[in-house]
Structure formats: structure tokens, C-alpha cells
Amino acid sequence: MPLPTHLLPTTVVGSYPQPDWLVDREMLSKSVPRTRMTEIWRIPEAHLEQAQDDATVVAIRDLERAGIDIVTDGEIRRESYSNRFATALEGVDSENPAMTISRSGLKTPVPRVVGKINRTGPVELRDMEFLRRNTDRAAKITLPGPFTMSQQAKNEFYKDDEELAMAFAAAVNAEALELQKAGADVIQFDEPWVRQDPEAARRYAVKAINRALQGITVPTVLHVCFGYAAVVAGSNKPTGYSFLAELADTSAQQISIEAAQPKLDLGVLADLSSKKIMLGVIDLGDPTVETAAVIADRIRHGLKYVAADRLIPAPDCGMKYMPRHVAFGKLKAMSDAAAIVRKEIS
Numbered sequence: 001m002p003l004p005t006h007l008l009p010t011t012v013v014g015s016y017p018q019p020d021w022l023v024d025r026e027m028l029s030k031s032v033p034r035t036r037m038t039e040i041w042r043i044p045e046a047h048l049e050q051a052q053d054d055a056t057v058v059a060i061r062d063l064e065r066a067g068i069d070i071v072t073d074g075e076i077r078r079e080s081y082s083n084r085f086a087t088a089l090e091g092v093d094s095e096n097p098a099m100t101i102s103r104s105g106l107k108t109p110v111p112r113v114v115g116k117i118n119r120t121g122p123v124e125l126r127d128m129e130f131l132r133r134n135t136d137r138a139a140k141i142t143l144p145g146p147f148t149m150s151q152q153a154k155n156e157f158y159k160d161d162e163e164l165a166m167a168f169a170a171a172v173n174a175e176a177l178e179l180q181k182a183g184a185d186v187i188q189f190d191e192p193w194v195r196q197d198p199e200a201a202r203r204y205a206v207k208a209i210n211r212a213l214q215g216i217t218v219p220t221v222l223h224v225c226f227g228y229a230a231v232v233a234g235s236n237k238p239t240g241y242s243f244l245a246e247l248a249d250t251s252a253q254q255i256s257i258e259a260a261q262p263k264l265d266l267g268v269l270a271d272l273s274s275k276k277i278m279l280g281v282i283d284l285g286d287p288t289v290e291t292a293a294v295i296a297d298r299i300r301h302g303l304k305y306v307a308a309d310r311l312i313p314a315p316d317c318g319m320k321y322m323p324r325h326v327a328f329g330k331l332k333a334m335s336d337a338a339a340i341v342r343k344e345i346s
Helices: 045-065 125-134 146-151 161-181 198-212 245-249 266-272 292-303 324-345
Strands: 090-101 107-118 138-144 186-190 220-224 254-257 276-282 311-315
Touching: 045 125, 045 324, 107 161, 125 138, 125 161, 138 161, 146 161, 146 198, 161 186, 161 198, 198 245, 245 266, 276 292, 276 324, 292 311, 292 324, 311 324
Parallel strands: 138 186, 186 220, 220 254, 254 276, 276 311
Antiparallel strands: 090 107
């Protein structure tokens, strides 16, 4: 489908809340799984795909009703933004995970890379085909970025993490090329880990991202954030990115940033003047639904730093961990806000 031509087209970062009848949200709320977490699904295996399809249609319709211009499938079939793709690759062992300990002392099981990374077949192709069949709006699909996947696994095969990231990049690229053929209007890579280890990111993140983007001709997005509001409290979020200006060197046309909750100083966007900016204007740490007036002010603030033809209003991050009525209300308010500001500038 053609991308919207009006100014300030709205979109989402990717995920939308999964229904309580589909997943155990209490279990989900405790982590962002790196390995498979099949126990979160409430539906028996024999009926799970059908249930996920039904819930995906509900998510797509919610996005459409909220007035979102560029929709996703809500990532309803995923346990996390990254684990479904990462653990589907040959060479990755998620059955016998390694344990990592975060800076906050949290233990997380992560997949071990025990052999050559190889994409043996499509992972998200059916998701994209299903989305394309079920909406006439512009459609975006997301993939975990190669740098982030390399940081979320224990490397027991490649000589170093750079070689691992490049192997993931080749796999992501093969998948993205198929998703493009299946009708993706926009392809997004989620790369939140570039700010976790900016030193490693400076060495090879841009190189890996550009390898993953090779041959993609539809618009591409890089999403960077400070973590889900439900998992990372606002007080723990930095107010600036440690790795952002460097993303100007990637071949992605758009950079998606979290700006509402951390109250980001948008002066940093001067470094990204060659890119379109997907600007986070919905605070996912705020359990109330912001008014269209509040969100319109955030969009106007963004326009002081980014030309209107380069600004795409969006939530800060994925909405997976929110109550669904709140997520819907926030998206509707964002669409209304974009319409208000659009009138002012057209």
C-alpha cells in the first residue's frame, strides 16, 4: 500500500497489548525474555496459531480505529521483540541457556551461540503476509537488530562479538528482503542495546546495521530507546542517548527515539538532520491517557528541531506491557493531536 503523503503521519513502535485470554500477562510483566518462554501462552499448542491470528486481527483493527497511518501486527505472536527471531536461527541454543547478570543484579537466561548462525527459513514471513491481507493501510514490520541480538546472547563460537553481530546481520538481511517482497511498506530494526554498550557500538554497530539493511529499498527505521516503562522506571532512565549521532552514518532513513518519558533534550536531533525522526510523543510510564492537547504540544516542540516533512509522531516504545484500553486511548489522542498540528501548519 502507498505510504501516507500527508504531513505528520502517525505510527507505532511495534507491539500492542496482547489479550489476557492469550497470554499470562502477570508472568510476562516480570521480564523481556531472551530465550523462549512458551509457558506464557494460555492456549494449547494445537489452537495457538489460530488464537494468535484472531488476536492479531483485533490489534490491527484497534490501530486502524485509533487513526494510526502506518500500522503493525502488534507483534501479538511474540513473547518479546527479539526472542522469536533470534532463537529461530541455526547455531543458537536456547534450550540450554547461559545466565547473564544485569547491572541491577537481575539474572536473565540468554541463548548460547554454539555454531554458525544460519537462517534456515523465514521466521516472520507469515506474520507479514497476514498483516498485508488484513489491512489496506501502510504496513510496517519489525525485526531485532543485529547489534542488539549479539548483546543478548552468549558467544561460544565466533572469534569475537563483532563477528557474531555480522553473522546476525546477514540473517536479518535475508529475512528483511523476504518481508519486503511480501508487501512490507516499512521495515524497522529494534536496536535498544546500542546505548547499553556505546563503546562496542562505536566499533561495529553501524557496520552491522548497514549489512542488515543491504538491498532494502522500502523505507527503513532504527528504533533506539531506554527500555520499556513497565520494566525500567522513569527515575532510572537517562535524559540523553550515549549513542545517537553515530546513527547518522547508517543507511536507515528514519531514527525512532524515546523522548516523552525521559523528557529528552531534542537539541540532539541536530546531529540527525539527514534522517526522518520517529518522535516518541506518548509517555508509556504515565498510566493515564494524555489529552490530545498535551501530545500536540510535544509535537509542536519537536517541530522546533525537525521540519514537518521529517517528523513522524509515535509512542516512546512498544506498548506490550500496558492495559489495552490505555494503549488504545493514548494512540487515539496521538492521532487527534497530529490532526490538530497538521491543520496549524498546512
